[in-house]
Amino acid sequence: MIKEKGILFVLSGPSGVGKGTVRKALFEKDTELKYSISMTTRPIRSGEQEGMDYFYRSKQEFEQMIRNNKLLEYAEYVGNYYGTPRDYVEETLESGKDVFLEIEVQGALQVKENFPEGVFIFLFPPSLDELKNRIINRGTETEDLVRNRLLAAKEEIEMMDAYDYVVVNDEVETAVKKVQSIVRSEHCKRERVAKQYKKILEAELG
Numbered sequence: 001m002i003k004e005k006g007i008l009f010v011l012s013g014p015s016g017v018g019k020g021t022v023r024k025a026l027f028e029k030d031t032e033l034k035y036s037i038s039m040t041t042r043p044i045r046s047g048e049q050e051g052m053d054y055f056y057r058s059k060q061e062f063e064q065m066i067r068n069n070k071l072l073e074y075a076e077y078v079g080n081y082y083g084t085p086r087d088y089v090e091e092t093l094e095s096g097k098d099v100f101l102e103i104e105v106q107g108a109l110q111v112k113e114n115f116p117e118g119v120f121i122f123l124f125p126p127s128l129d130e131l132k133n134r135i136i137n138r139g140t141e142t143e144d145l146v147r148n149r150l151l152a153a154k155e156e157i158e159m160m161d162a163y164d165y166v167v168v169n170d171e172v173e174t175a176v177k178k179v180q181s182i183v184r185s186e187h188c189k190r191e192r193v194a195k196q197y198k199k200i201l202e203a204e205l206g
């Protein structure tokens with residue numbers, strides 16, 4: 001009996017669009033997906049926890065992980081490294097469970113090269129003005145960083161065509177429902193493919 005691998009889902013989009021918010025709301029409802037916790041060199045923010053929000057590491061430790069090929073992808077984003085530990089993703093998919101990544105655009109494009117069979121979802125802001133408001137309201141950035149993040153956002157939006165799905169994050173609940181529909185629909189697709197394989201096998205075996 002061939003064991004089916006899990007599906008890799010990648011939620012990406014510009015900083016401030018609401019990736020973290022949508023992902024957290026999704027995980028309050030969905031216990032089937034496995035969230036891959038990223039590694040970062042950025043300082044821990046108040047309210048965050050090591051091993052829950054991120055694995056916080058020094059630049060030297062992060063670079064060691066890169067050299068040892070321990071990251072599935074990584075990106076330098078507004079002065080800090082962010083990356084996805086490879087082992088967790090590969091082992092979880094292998095065990096048949098779905099993995100969910102929430103990462104920025106450069107990293108998502110690297111994942112697409114290694115895992116073209118993954119499902120790539122672009123979270124889109126209702127407008128650039130609203131994106132700016134969200135970054136400012138979050139209150140985690142200085143004025144200079146807000147400007148940097150908005151400039152990055154404009155470039156990231158250009159990459160949208162490389163994704164399988166686009167979800168506008170107007171209301172969190174609506175965006176979560178759309179992501180859940182994508183997950184369900186991808187499962188149906190794979191079930192259909194599995195059934196086709198089964199038919200071929202049965203025909204061959206007579």
Ligand SMILES: Nc1nc2c(ncn2[C@@H]2O[C@H](COP(=O)(O)OP(=O)(O)O)[C@@H](O)[C@H]2O)c(=O)[nH]1
Binds near residue numbers: 038039075082
């Ligand atoms: N490439 C990559 N990006 C990540 C990873 N983890 C988080 N990010 C992204 O890095 C960006 C900055 O994250 P963070 O500093 O937590 O700020 P925030 O998500 O904007 O609150 C966001 O766009 C995250 O989605 C990762 O493992 N790899």
Ligand SMILES: Nc1ncnc2c1ncn2[C@@H]1O[C@H](COP(=O)(O)OP(=O)(O)O)[C@@H](O)[C@H]1O
Binds near residue numbers: 014019020170
């Ligand atoms: N649908 C939404 N409507 C209004 N505000 C939102 C929505 N989604 C997220 N936000 C707010 O926007 C800010 C940025 O969200 P966050 O999840 O940190 O974005 P990202 O992870 O993409 O950088 C936060 O203050 C969050 O509460």
